Amino acid sequence: MPAAQPLAAAPDRPYHHGRLREAALAAARQAVATDGHQALSMRQLAQQLGVAPSALYKHFAHRTALLAALADSLHVELLDRLLATQREEPQAWRAMEVAARTFLGFAQAHPLLFRMMYDDEVINDPDAENRLPALQATYDTLxxxxxxxxxxxxxxxxxxxxxxxxxxxxxxxxxxxxxxxKSYMVGAWQQGVLEDQVVATALGPRPEAR
Known part of the structure; x- marks a missing residue:
């Protein structure tokens, strides 16, 4: 009788060794960026990751908690960029201008993630202040x-x-x-021209140098 062959090792999955939360956030980010947050399902996400839905619920009590965690991670990204701008640009007015353009650039590059970050389900959740600490940290920094x-x-x-x-x-x-x-609003203006106007309006009059 031939000797039994050893079982092949299971492929390493991102949720091994306590990494399920990070893997879930990465998968949720991709799903939201592609299809929008309204289509995100905890059950489908669990299936994609190869785990039971109950495993996800150990990390996120419900879908809103998952979206809030994803939103907070994105706010951390924006906050990190803001802090980097301040380190690289000591002139406060210029740093505010760069921060404004960074925010607009992020929204344009990631429209569906941007919508999710400020959706009513996330931003007005009763526990939003606890779940979105990076949002207040960004405000305090600004x-x-x-x-x-x-x-x-x-x-x-x-x-x-x-x-x-x-x-x-x-x-x-x-x-x-x-x-x-719409085209009847913006005519032939380039996006850069519109953005320059918006940023100038957001900043308001520049204080006189002293």
Whole structure:
């Protein structure tokens, strides 16, 4: 009787050795970037990863928790870029301008991820403040940067400027990613011309050099 052959080793999967959470976030990111977050299913994601849905639920209590974790990881990416900008660009006004263009560039390059990050399901979840710490960290970083970019303004005034700054950028990014900027609005203008105008409007008048 021939000797039994040893079983082939199972292929290493990304969820081995405690990496299921990271693998799930990576797979969810790809799924959302391709099909949008509304199509994301915990069951289908588990099937793609080769695990039971219950394994995913050990890391994410429900779909909204998964989306929030993904959104937070994307906010971390944007925050890291903002912090890198500050290190590379000591002039606060210029750093604010680069931050604005970075945000607009991210939204244009990743429209479906951008929509998910600010969708009502994620941003207005009752536990959103706990699940999205990078969002507040980004705000705090921009507030500190704004206090240098707009010298002479008190904290409350800088906060008001930041709301205008954010509203302008977010509004333009939303219009662009939703295809709402029609040809009769923009004519033959290049995207760069529009973006220059939006960033200038978001920043407002530059303070006089002292």
């Amino acid at each position: 507030l500190a940067l704004g206090q240098r970019a707009w010298p002479g303004l008190d904290r409350a005034s800088v906060q008001q400027r930041l709301i205008g700054f954010w509203s302008t950028l977010f509004g333009f990014a939303t219009l662009r990613t939703h295809g709402m900027l």
